[in-house]
Amino acid sequence: MKTKRSMLALVMVMVLSLVLAACGSASTKNSFENSDIETITSTPETASSDASAAPSEEPDDTSKGSNILIAYFSHTGNTEQVAQEIAEYTGGDLAEIQRAEEYGDLQEEAEAEILDGTRPDITVSVENITDYDTVFVGYPIWWDEAPAMIATFLADNDFSGKTIIPFCTSASDDIGNSLHIFSELCPDAEIAEGLTANDLNDIEPWLQELGIIG
């Protein structure tokens, strides 16, 4: 009888050990499962947002940027900064317009050039301007007009069938009064809505409205 009880106790101990072992392995499995769930929950979010952003944006950037030129004249750097922002948003190429000869007396000579319709010689840091279908043209407002170098740039190149997008920086005037040279010198180009870009925050919504970026 005593032996029977001992056997029974031994069997119960073994059964109990098995049950405890099973619980232990289940809780270990759960903790892996939980950490797997955490990993899976965060990974697809990151992966799917990366995956949805990368393939859809990459071809757009490439196809758009390869066809966009951002040409600008800048005397003290403000317009250049705007041009660089536009290049970052669009992936377009930058081209700096410079006067071939520096001004002697800027105030006198620059105003006289604009009033007389003089077209001073310029250099442009890109040769194949007409390979681009969309050309941003940026400049500072001088006496409520575009500097004469912009007139040279527009007159020297054939923009027929292309889209020109003017932008400027200024102390206070907006771009409106300066825009007449675009239709005068490039009658066969489409002139898109220009921007007075004195606030860099205006650039992105303007590009979106134009349909240049999404």
Ligand SMILES: Cc1cc2nc3c(=O)[nH]c(=O)nc-3n(C[C@H](O)[C@H](O)[C@H](O)COP(=O)(O)O)c2cc1C
């Ligand atoms: C010669 C000259 C004439 C200017 N005329 C005007 C003007 O008529 N209206 C205006 O709002 N700002 C005028 N400005 C201010 C510039 O348009 C402004 O500082 C612009 O942001 C400069 O751009 P930049 O740094 O690219 O040269 C003039 C500046 C200069 C140097």
